[in-house]
Amino acid sequence: xxxxxxxxxxxxxxxxxxxxxxxxxxxxxxxxxxxxxxxxxxxxxxxxxxxxxxxxxxxxxxxxxxxxxxxxxxxxxxxxxxxxxxxxxxxxxxxxxxxxxxxxxxxxxxxxxxxxxxxxxxxxxxxxxxxxxxxxxxxxxxxxxxxxxxxxxxxxxxxxxxxxxxxxxxxxxxxxxxxxxxxxxxxxxxxxxxxxxxxxxxxxxxxxxxxxxxxxxxxxxxxxxxxxxxxxxxxxxxxxxxxxxxxxxxxxxxxxxxxxxxxxxxxxxxxxxxxxxxxxxxxxxxxxxxxxxxxxxxxxxxxxxxxxxxxxxxxxxxxxxxxxxxxxxxxxxxxxxxxxxxxxxxxxxxxxxxxxxxxxxxxxxxxxxxxxxxxxxxxxxxxxxxxxxxxxxxxxxxxxxxxxxxxxxxxxxxxxxxxxxxxxxxxxxxxxxxxxxxxxxxxxxxxxxxxxx
Amino acid sequence: xxxxxxxxxxxxxxxxxxxxxxxxxxxxxxxxxxxxxxxxxxxxxxxxxxxxxxxxxxxxxxxxxxxxxxxxxxxxxxxxxxxxxxxxxxxxxxxxxxxxxxxxxxxxxxxxxxxxxxxxxxxxxxxxxxxxxxxxxxxxxxxxxxxxxxxxxxxxxxxxxxxxxxxxxxxxxxxxxxxxxxxxxxxxxxxxxxxxxxxxxxxxxxxxxxxxxxxxxxxxxxxxxxxxxxxxxxxxxxxxxxxxxxxxxxxxxxxxxxxxxxxxxxxxxxxxxxxxxxxxxxxxxxxxxxxxxxxxxxxxxxxxxxxxxxxxxxxxxxxxxxxxxxxxxxxxxxxxxxxxxxxxxxxxxxxxxxxxxxxxxxxxxxxxxxxxxxxxxxxxxxxxxxxxxxxxxxxxxxxxxxxxxxxxxxxxxxxxxxxxxxxxxxxxxxxxxxxxxxxxxxxxxxxxxxxxxxxxxxxxxxxxxxxxxxxxxxxxxxxxxxxxxxxxxxxxx
Numbered sequence: 001x002x003x004x005x006x007x008x009x010x011x012x013x014x015x016x017x018x019x020x021x022x023x024x025x026x027x028x029x030x031x032x033x034x035x036x037x038x039x040x041x042x043x044x045x046x047x048x049x050x051x052x053x054x055x056x057x058x059x060x061x062x063x064x065x066x067x068x069x070x071x072x073x074x075x076x077x078x079x080x081x082x083x084x085x086x087x088x089x090x091x092x093x094x095x096x097x098x099x100x101x102x103x104x105x106x107x108x109x110x111x112x113x114x115x116x117x118x119x120x121x122x123x124x125x126x127x128x129x130x131x132x133x134x135x136x137x138x139x140x141x142x143x144x145x146x147x148x149x150x151x152x153x154x155x156x157x158x159x160x161x162x163x164x165x166x167x168x169x170x171x172x173x174x175x176x177x178x179x180x181x182x183x184x185x186x187x188x189x190x191x192x193x194x195x196x197x198x199x200x201x202x203x204x205x206x207x208x209x210x211x212x213x214x215x216x217x218x219x220x221x222x223x224x225x226x227x228x229x230x231x232x233x234x235x236x237x238x239x240x241x242x243x244x245x246x247x248x249x250x251x252x253x254x255x256x257x258x259x260x261x262x263x264x265x266x267x268x269x270x271x272x273x274x275x276x277x278x279x280x281x282x283x284x285x286x287x288x289x290x291x292x293x294x295x296x297x298x299x300x301x302x303x304x305x306x307x308x309x310x311x312x313x314x315x316x317x318x319x320x321x322x323x324x325x326x327x328x329x330x331x332x333x334x335x336x337x338x339x340x341x342x343x344x345x346x347x348x349x350x351x352x353x354x355x356x357x358x359x360x361x362x363x364x365x366x367x368x369x370x371x372x373x374x375x376x377x378x379x380x381x382x383x384x385x386x387x388x389x390x391x392x393x394x395x396x397x398x399x400x401x402x403x404x405x406x407x408x409x410x411x412x413x414x415x416x417x418x419x420x421x422x423x424x425x426x427x428x429x430x431x432x433x434x435x436x437x438x439x440x441x442x443x444x445x446x447x448x449x450x451x452x453x
Numbered sequence: 454x455x456x457x458x459x460x461x462x463x464x465x466x467x468x469x470x471x472x473x474x475x476x477x478x479x480x481x482x483x484x485x486x487x488x489x490x491x492x493x494x495x496x497x498x499x500x501x502x503x504x505x506x507x508x509x510x511x512x513x514x515x516x517x518x519x520x521x522x523x524x525x526x527x528x529x530x531x532x533x534x535x536x537x538x539x540x541x542x543x544x545x546x547x548x549x550x551x552x553x554x555x556x557x558x559x560x561x562x563x564x565x566x567x568x569x570x571x572x573x574x575x576x577x578x579x580x581x582x583x584x585x586x587x588x589x590x591x592x593x594x595x596x597x598x599x600x601x602x603x604x605x606x607x608x609x610x611x612x613x614x615x616x617x618x619x620x621x622x623x624x625x626x627x628x629x630x631x632x633x634x635x636x637x638x639x640x641x642x643x644x645x646x647x648x649x650x651x652x653x654x655x656x657x658x659x660x661x662x663x664x665x666x667x668x669x670x671x672x673x674x675x676x677x678x679x680x681x682x683x684x685x686x687x688x689x690x691x692x693x694x695x696x697x698x699x700x701x702x703x704x705x706x707x708x709x710x711x712x713x714x715x716x717x718x719x720x721x722x723x724x725x726x727x728x729x730x731x732x733x734x735x736x737x738x739x740x741x742x743x744x745x746x747x748x749x750x751x752x753x754x755x756x757x758x759x760x761x762x763x764x765x766x767x768x769x770x771x772x773x774x775x776x777x778x779x780x781x782x783x784x785x786x787x788x789x790x791x792x793x794x795x796x797x798x799x800x801x802x803x804x805x806x807x808x809x810x811x812x813x814x815x816x817x818x819x820x821x822x823x824x825x826x827x828x829x830x831x832x833x834x835x836x837x838x839x840x841x842x843x844x845x846x847x848x849x850x851x852x853x854x855x856x857x858x859x860x861x862x863x864x865x866x867x868x869x870x871x872x873x874x875x876x877x878x879x880x881x882x883x884x885x886x887x888x889x890x891x892x893x894x895x896x897x898x899x900x901x902x903x904x905x906x907x908x909x910x911x912x913x914x915x916x917x918x919x920x921x922x923x924x925x926x927x928x929x930x931x932x933x934x935x936x937x938x939x940x941x942x943x944x945x946x
Contacts, residue, residue, distance in 0.1 A: 149680070151860060152690060195850035196868045209871025215848070219878045236928050237936070241877065243924040244940045250497040252818060252944050255870035263874070312857070317665070317677070369673045 061180070062354040062387060062428040063298055065307045065341075066173065066200065067287075067334070068158075069359035071315035072150060075379030076365065076411065077327055078123070079137045079393065083116035086400035090366040094322055094373070096120065108323040113137065117393045121323050122331035125339030129384055133391040134342075134350065136450050138420055140378040140395050142361055142413035146406075148375040150315070153360035158199035160418060161441045170203025172418075172438055173306055176425060177204045179434035182305070188262060188297060190306040193290040198308050208262050213271035213293050218263055271296045280344035283336045287311050291341040298345065298353070314359060318370040338384060351386035354428045354451075356421070362411055365400050377410035381420060387428045387452045394420075394448045419445040427453035494866070496815050497941060500917025504529055504812050506910040510946035511775050511817075512536060512806050513596030515827030516910040518896075533806045536597035537799050541641050553592050556838075560585045562632040567658060567720035570629040571619075578628045579613050582635070583853045584838040587846075590826045591836065601643035601802070602635075603822065604774050606853075607861025609638060609654050609686065613854035617662035618713070627662045630711075630720065631854055634659035647767060647796035648758035651686065655754050656722040658711040664859060667710040669703055671730040679703035681859045683757065689769075692762030694737060701734045702757075705741060705749040724750075764791035768801065773864060775805045777817035783808065816945035818866040821849030823946060824876055828883065828938050831908045832893040841889025845882070848875040877939040884935035899930035908937050917942070 080096045081087045088095045099112035110118025111127045117139065119127055129135040145156035160172030170178075177190055192198055192209045201207045210216050220234050238260070245256030274296040282288035290309045297304040313330040320327045334357070342350055362379030378398075383390070398404045398412040406412045422444050426432035428451055436442065499507075505524040509516040512533060524532045557563060562570060562581040570578050586606075590599045611631050619625035634657045642650035654660050661667045664678035679702040683694045708729030712721050724747045734741040734749065739756055741749050757763055768787035773779055783805065790801050805811065819827060825846050829836055836842050846852055849872040856862050863869075882888045898904070901922045902913035911918060921940050925933040937943060 147690070148696070149684060149690065151684075151858070192871075195871070196863060197871055202867050207871070216874065218874065219881060237881070237932060240924045240928060240932070240936050241939065244921060244936065247920065248497055248941060249495045250941075251494045251866045251870050252497065252873070252941050256873050256941060259873050259877075317675070318668070370668070374676075 061305060061430045062352050062385065063294075063304060063307070064173075064424075064429060065291075065294055065309070065353065065355040067309050067311060067338070067355065067357045068154075068198065068200075069314050069334070069357065070150070070154065070310050070312045071359075072153070072361045072363060072375060073314035073330075073359040073379055074316060074320065074327060074373055075139065075141075075359075075362040076373075077320070077322075078120050078331065079113065079139050079380040080110055080118050080120065081116060081139075081397070081400065082110055082118045084400055086365075090400060092367070093371055094320055094367045096322055113393050116397075120328070120331050122328040123335035125332075125335040126382075126384070129339070129342060130391055132347075134347070134386060134388055135382060135384045136388050136390045136392050136394060138381040138383070138394045138415055138448070138450070140398055140411055140414040141381050141417050141420065142378040142415075143417055144413070145361075146377070148361065148377070150360060150375075155199055157358070157360050157417065159202075160200075160421070160439050171198070171200035172421065173200040173308070174202055174204035174207075175438045175440075176429065176431055176434070177201075177306065179437045180429065180431045182303075188265060188302045188304050190308070191294075191297065191304060192308040193293065194308070194310060198310065201306075201308060208258065210262075212289065213266060213296070216262060216266050265302060269300050269302070274299070276340070276344040278343050278346055280340045282340040282344075283333055285333050285337065287333055288337040288340065291337050292344075295341055295344045298349070316363065316372045317368070317374060318372040320367075320372045342384065347386070350384075354383065354385040354387055354424060356424070357382040357384070358417065364409055365405060365411055366409065377406045378413040378415075379411075381417065383420070383424070383450055385428075389450055389452060394450055415448070416445055419447060420450060423447035423449075423451050427451040497945065498917050499816050499945070500942075501912060501915040502812075503910070503912075507812050508533065508806065509596075509910065510827075511811060512600060514590050514599065514823060515830050515946065517830040518833050518907055520830075521910045530807060533597075533803065536595065537644065537803055539595035539598040539644065541598070541643060541645060553589075553594075556588050556592060557585060560588075563636070565632075567630045567633050570632070571625060571720075573629075578626075578632075579854060580840065580843070582613065582628065582631055583843055585632075586635075586853050587822075587826065587836070587838040587842065590822070591829045591834075591838075597802070597806075598640075598643055601798070602639055604771070605639045605643055605650070606635070607856075607864075608770065609634075609650075609660065610856055610859050610861040611659045611663050611854060612857045612859075615663050617667065617711075627659050628854065630657065630659035630662060633657070642798070644799045644802065645797075646794075647763075647791070647798060648755060650798075651758050652751065652754050654686070655682070655706070655709065655750065658720060658722060661709060661711055661722070666706055669707050669709070670728040671707050674700065674703040674707060674730070676700060676703045679706060682754075685860050687757040687766065688760055688762040689766035692760070692766060698737055701736045701741075702753055704730045704732070704734050705736060705753040708747070709750055758796055761788075761792070764788040764796070767791060767796075771801055771805060775802070776808075776811060776814040778815055780810065780814075783810065818869055819944055819946050820862060820864065820869060821846055821851035821872055821876070822853065822862075824849065824944065825879065827943075827946070828880065829891070831910075831938070831943075832883065832934065833896075834883070834891055834893045836888075836892075837890035839890045842891050845875065845879040845888065848872075849879070850875075873944070876944065877935075880935045880938035883938070884931045893934075895930055895934065899933060901925050901933060904933055904937055908934065909943065 077094065077096060082098045097109040099110050099118050100106035108121055110121060111124065112118055113130065126135055143153060143157045145153045147153060158171050182189060188208055190201055190204055190207045192201055192207060193211065194209055195211055197207055197209045220237060242260055245253050245260065247253065271293055274292065276282065276292065276295065282292045287309060294307045311334060316327055338355065345353060358381050359379050362376045363373035364376040367373055396414040398414045402408045404412065418439050422435050422439060425435060425438060431438065505521045506516060508529055509520055509524060560581050562578055563585055593599050611627060611634055613626065613628035613631050615627040616624045617627055638650060638653045638657050642653060664681055665675045666678035669675040669678065676699050680699045683692065683699060683702065684690050688694055708725045710723050710725055710728065712719050712723040726746055729746060731744055731746060733743045736753050737756060741752065765784065765788045768784045768791055769779060771787060772783045776783060787801050787804055790804055794800055825842065851862055883891065883893060886892050896907065905911050905913045905918055905922065913922065921937065921942065925936045928936065
């Protein structure tokens with residue numbers, strides 16, 4: 001029941017006012033079981049079958065938020081090994097200043113994580129969550145793809161399996177969703193805030209891909225267009241579209257049915273009027289706006305189980321910057337957006353939320369002559385949520401001595417990223433017995449103990 | 454002040470506008486597994502599709518009213534032959550309809566030197582590039598040429614908003630070079646020979662800027678262009694090259710840059726000998742002796758273009774584009790033509806279009822550009838190609854010259870099924886004559902049967918259309934048009 005309670009309370013446990021009032025009535029209906037009558041508007045359309053999960057049926061699973069940093073983010077700046085001299089030897093210009101003191105964030109300096117690693121100063125917003133034990137980092141993590149090609153590496157990582165030629169080209173999240181079925185048929189079960197579906201969700205039967213929920217509506221003819229002979233009927237158009245997309249199991253008709261269901265769902269609620277709780281302020285950025293909408297869907301209890309967001313800007317070949325500059329600006333957006341999301345949901349709300357921040361590979365240990373970094377191998381990951389044993393940096397650290405690096409120049413992948421995802425699926429997402437289906441290539445190293453459960 | 458690399462820049466803008474469109478939101482586009490090898494999602498039935506319609510859907514951007522009759526009358530093979538003989542270069546030949554020339558006359562980016570465009574304000578350069586591309590695709594009688602322009606524009610993708618110079622308040626964007634790239638690389642060689650197109654592309658300021666080769670200098674090589682040249686332009690990721698080959702190829706191309714000196718022909722290709730690494734190189738096992746200067750790059754490009762992997766890679770992409778699958782036999786045959794002719798595009802395309810397999814090949818989901826263009830053609834729309842229609846295309850996710858990654862817009866169905874709502878909204882707006890700068894005339898026969906023939910080029914008694922006819926029977930004519938364009942069957946070509 002907790003699942004449902006928090007979703008219409010603010011972070012302090014009070015039922016919030018105007019923002020949720022119109023929703024409350026409907027929720028009460030939902031809590032009563034299935035919403036059976038939403039069809040007055042649609043006539044006898046197939047959408048009458050839309051049902052929402054009764055409380056509890058999906059509550060064994062966390063909401064999973066996957067933030068993919070596309071373009072290979074520099075793990076050595078994000079979680080900097082300030083305790084290693086080689087770091088400063090290889091990064092004479094880009095190396096970040098050591099923390100001022102234990103556990104004391106200071107402007108322009110790393111925030112200490114464990115006496116060896118420091119968090120980039122632009123991620124200050126997230127530091128409190130690390131300190132409270134709700135955020136963990138994993139370092140020297142990556143995939144088995146050694147191409148150093150963005151496309152190859154992202155494909156490998158998002159599919160969750162190496163060379164997929166001739167095999168099912170689905171993504172790991174799609175296989176997760178398919179392996180862990182739901183009683184909840186809403187197409188909002190998995191949402192990618194994007195214009196194209198990411199490969200991780202490829203092959204899932206119900207994925208909604210949208211840049212913004214606010215734009216998700218059918219622009220029906222205006223009344224003054226009647227002169228052109230339109231019926232101006234929402235009902236007529238909806239009925240016809242429902243009929244046109246009612247049959248068929250190809251990707252287009254399936255997607256059309258899902259689209260119609262989402263339209264109906266969003267018509268009955270209003271994402272634009274969503275007010276964050278706890279004084280959370282999302283940055284006015286794509287990522288900030290995306291996470292704000294994730295929070296909306298979560299609070300609306302619309303059956304969201306997986307949200308995918310992307311953030312680019314990491315391919316810092318030139319002019320990467322240090323504590324300030326290009327990379328810092330990107331990180332600031334990531335840190336502040338995630339912190340706002342966490343604050344909005346509140347610690348109680350975060351209890352059943354897991355956020356994963358990942359990137360396709362890291363960057364070369366040695367900075368280049370353009371004060372940037374070229375394509376490397378291992379990078380860092382973040383895990384944030386109530387189910388994370390946080391306040392730690394996980395993973396073996398191979399070090400930055402050239403003899404310990406891949407091809408003598410790149411941080412070695414010491415931790416297979418699948419090992420983290422697999423543990424998360426087992427402990428937080430109720431898929432412990434489905435790992436073999438989700439990561440069919442096996443050979444997943446034992447869990448690092450990052451997650452509770 | 455170091456210049457920002459392509460991806461840094463582009464992702465900055467995108468991240469602010471829309472979460473995740475930034476960078477490379479969609480990923481594994483290049484090497485999709487062969488359809489017949491993996492688990493394939495079911496495809497819809499194409500019904501009783503006439504060969505003329507299929508050919509118009511694949512070799513053209515769908516039928517305009519009267520096209521099916523004309524292709525049938527001319528004969529498919531003769532029509533293809535005529536399309537293959539389209540003139541390349543600007544629209545000055547007699548066969549181009551006069552409206553086409555008039556439509557493009559006032560698009561100044563087509564008639565200016567790159568350097569002149571630097572003074573233009575706001576989004577005008579990009580808007581005109583997009584406008585020209587759309588108008589040509591909708592109205593040009595040389596439809597196959599425009600199809601090939603679509604194909605090669607994605608193969609040699611240019612992201613117009615990459616910053617290559619200037620400063621933050623007055624950035625110099627790749628878009629100023631994009632019109633020249635489009636004319637000199639893509640359009641001039643769309644049905645020419647691939648090795649020549651590749652050489653032109655490597656000398657195109659747009660490509661050199663977009664993929665950072667203008668920063669590729671002796672001692673401080675930038676591998677970006679060299680890598681994509683092998684991975685995306687010629688050999689394919691499995692084409693048999695190594696990281697070492699990428700580095701050596703980058704060395705060959707040091708000094709290939711853009712003229713930027715005062716009182717010179719700024720904004721054109723420049724080989725700068727002082728920036729060239731003139732030592733010995735080995736690319737793909739071939740030795741490039743020291744002291745060859747600009748010839749290093751020319752020879753390396755030639756080596757790539759004549760490599761068997763290149764013949765295979767280009768053939769495979771062409772087969773996918775025209776046949777919607779990766780038929781091994783067709784790929785082999787096409788690659789054989791590539792090898793025999795030294796990379797001539799026309800005979801390869803001729804082979805694919807004349808192949809009987811074209812008619813029975815699986816349906817291909819229209820990408821948004823395809824959908825918009827075919828919609829405008831089917832409705833015989835009058836469009837200015839400006840922001841009114843472009844905003845719709847943008848919502849569908851394929852705003853032209855806006856794909857940040859060098860692999861071009863994805864060609865997989867799964868990448869585009871999320872855009873259905875935007876397509877429906879375009880169909881609704883168009884049918885209501887509610888798209889700014891675009892209008893359609895319903896014509897005389899607005900019966901469901903008449904519209905099916907006119908908009909889809911199909912016979913109304915085709916059983917596959919029964920549901921469609923039924924669904925639109927009791928709605929008004931404008932809604933009928935909207936629903937046909939929004940219907941599942943119109944999303945495929």
